[in-house]
Amino acid sequence: MKKVIVIGSGAGGAMAARMLARDFDVTVLEAGGEFKPLALPLDKLAMFRKTGLYFDERLIQLLLPSMRIDKQKEMIMVYGRGVGGTTTLATGNAVRADEGLKRIGICLDDEFDELSHELPVTTAHQRFWSQVTKKTFQVMQQMDLDPQPMPKFLRPGSCRLCGHCSIGCPSRAKWDARELLDGIRVEKDCRVTRIEISDNKAKKVHAVKGLKHLFFDADVVIVAAGGYGTPDVLRASGIDCQPTLFVDPVLCVAATMQGVKQNRQLLMPFVSRREKYIISPYMDWLSFFFNRSWRKPMDGIVSLMIKLADVEQGDVHKGKMEKLLTPLDHQRLAEAADICREILMRMGADKNDIFLGTLNAGHPGGMLPLTEAEASTLHSPLLPHNLYVCDASILPQSLGLPPMLTIMALAKRISKIIAANWK
Ligand SMILES: Cc1cc2nc3c(=O)[nH]c(=O)nc-3n(C[C@H](O)[C@H](O)[C@H](O)COP(=O)(O)OP(=O)(O)OC[C@H]3O[C@@H](n4cnc5c(N)ncnc54)[C@H](O)[C@@H]3O)c2cc1C
Ligand code: SF4
Numbered sequence: 170m171k172k173v174i175v176i177g178s179g180a181g182g183a184m185a186a187r188m189l190a191r192d193f194d195v196t197v198l199e200a201g202g203e204f205k206p207l208a209l210p211l212d213k214l215a216m217f218r219k220t221g222l223y224f225d226e227r228l229i230q231l232l233l234p235s236m237r238i239d240k241q242k243e244m245i246m247v248y249g250r251g252v253g254g255t256t257t258l259a260t261g262n263a264v265r266a267d268e269g270l271k272r273i274g275i276c277l278d279d280e281f282d283e284l285s286h287e288l289p290v291t292t293a294h295q296r297f298w299s300q301v302t303k304k305t306f307q308v309m310q311q312m313d314l315d316p317q318p319m320p321k322f323l324r325p326g327s328c329r330l331c332g333h334c335s336i337g338c339p340s341r342a343k344w345d346a347r348e349l350l351d352g353i354r355v356e357k358d359c360r361v362t363r364i365e366i367s368d369n370k371a372k373k374v375h376a377v378k379g380l381k382h383l384f385f386d387a388d389v390v391i392v393a394a395g396g397y398g399t400p401d402v403l404r405a406s407g408i409d410c411q412p413t414l415f416v417d418p419v420l421c422v423a424a425t426m427q428g429v430k431q432n433r434q435l436l437m438p439f440v441s442r443r444e445k446y447i448i449s450p451y452m453d454w455l456s457f458f459f460n461r462s463w464r465k466p467m468d469g470i471v472s473l474m475i476k477l478a479d480v481e482q483g484d485v486h487k488g489k490m491e492k493l494l495t496p497l498d499h500q501r502l503a504e505a506a507d508i509c510r511e512i513l514m515r516m517g518a519d520k521n522d523i524f525l526g527t528l529n530a531g532h533p534g535g536m537l538p539l540t541e542a543e544a545s546t547l548h549s550p551l552l553p554h555n556l557y558v559c560d561a562s563i564l565p566q567s568l569g570l571p572p573m574l575t576i577m578a579l580a581k582r583i584s585k586i587i588a589a590n591w592k
Pocket of ligand 1: 176177178179180181198201247252254264335359393395398399402533560562570572576
């Protein structure tokens with residue numbers, strides 16, 4: 170059997186590994202370890218907020234090692250480093266976001282259809298909505314914002330409504346990419362440093378595991394180290410990427426409302442889609458612990474998330490983001506924040522008691538964007554012919570929408586192309 174090495178076990182890597190395991194000898198190399206959800210109860214952790222213990226967001230890594238934070242002047246980048254990639258930290262939103270792909274001639278209808286049968290995607294969670302969620306939904310309807318229940322990677326019957334979706338689901342009610350890796354060989358804590366390439370062919374993958382240097386022979390290599398990891402792996406292997414990083418910045422707008430318990434609710438239960446951003450209820454744990462304006466009781470905050478499709482401009486170098494929002498990004502964020510303020514005031518919030526969260530982002534991608542010329546091969550001419558990129562890096566534009574489902578649809582199509590050409 171021919172050997173496939175997959176670098177990264179997130180949305181793209183895990184789906185490619187699952188698909189190719191039928192016909193190839195597949196090994197996944199993953200820089201992080203096994204994912205473990207946050208073990209300590211949030212209410213106990215919240216008691217230490219007043220002590221000044223939570224002064225830097227990077228401290229999260231001590232409690233939740235699979236969550237990584239890169240702090241930059243304007244924004245905080247959140248990403249996953251562990252089996253399942255960032256999908257273990259995801260809120261579970263399952264959204265088709267392929268407008269940009271369609272525009273360059275890539276139609277993934279078959280793959281989205283397959284995914285809808287293979288994964289537990291549902292909108293049947295409305296019966297669990299709390300009073301505050303229902304009220305927010307009504308107000309947004311009255312404002313003609315067209316809120317719609319969010320499709321979720323979820324088994325609603327097992328959901329405990331704990332609101333922990335983005336720090337690890339304790340009951341596995343929320344699906345994540347680890348489920349695709351059952352029965353597949355995964356080398357954990359194994360960070361790929363570079364790919365040896367000669368004669369337009371990827372020959373060996375170099376990695377480090379603890380103090381050991383490892384080498385993996387491969388007939389086909391798939392780079393799926395995420396929008397944050399893939400550019401470094403490619404550049405270390407002599408393949409350049411473009412400074413077209415997008416991150417889908419997130420800003421929460423919140424108000425105090427005593428005892429509403431938005432913290433005990435599925436995160437992002439519904440969504441209003443605007444042209445360049447979405448608005449959705451979201452308890453922002455990052456701000457709750459690390460932003461001084463959020464020193465309120467956990468059950469007395471109503472928070473709305475704005476997720477923006479940012480201008481594709483930025484870079485990653487050696488795991489460090491270089492990204493500043495453009496004036497247009499700021500203008501769109503300000504417009505969305507005004508809408509959120511209006512929603513909160515209609516729900517009864519005091520105008521002077523509305524506060525903002527910490528600007529952060531969790532959807533890095535776009536540094537090896539697919540083009541029209543690559544619509545049938547999904548393979549950049551910059552890559553050796555047996556090396557494919559299969560993650561958010563190949564998305565042609567920022568989405569301002571949850572990308573996992575679309576990345577997995579792309580991974581499926583790329584796997585079919587690999588199976589047809591390399592078996
Ligand atoms: C808090 C949060 C909530 C989110 N919620 C949602 C949501 O509800 N719905 C949605 O669609 N999206 C959501 N996202 C985004 C989504 O999780 C990511 O866009 C998606 O997982 C990206 O898939 P990927 O395959 O590109 O990379 P990832 O899933 O990030 O996987 C990349 C993997 O590669 C590994 N890796 C990196 N470098 C190396 C290396 N050198 N060697 C070996 N391995 C390496 C990493 O450790 C990681 O496991 C969320 C993100 C965050 C941060
Ligand atoms: S709210 Fe439901 S899906 Fe989210 S973490 Fe809790 S149990 Fe899991």
